[in-house]
Amino acid sequence: QRRLDRNPEAMTIRRSTVEHVFGTLKHWMGSTHFLTRTLGRVSTEMSLQVLAYNLKRVMNILGVARTMKAMRMAGS
Numbered sequence: 001q002r003r004l005d006r007n008p009e010a011m012t013i014r015r016s017t018v019e020h021v022f023g024t025l026k027h028w029m030g031s032t033h034f035l036t037r038t039l040g041r042v043s044t045e046m047s048l049q050v051l052a053y054n055l056k057r058v059m060n061i062l063g064v065a066r067t068m069k070a071m072r073m074a075g076s
Helices: 002-006 010-029 039-062 064-075
Strands: none
Touching (some): 010 039, 039 064
């Protein structure tokens, strides 16, 4: 609380940084709520969505061919 009192904008910055990712996930994946129940299953569902988000971003940055090459190299 003391840190927040010294820097009240910190929460706004953090919220905008984190919320962007979740908003993008919801928009891309079309998910407004989890389809599973229990913490373990929801955790798995979220992990799959984050993996898909990260793969999509990598493919947009590197291109599909370079991403596949990097994945092959990482698998060796």
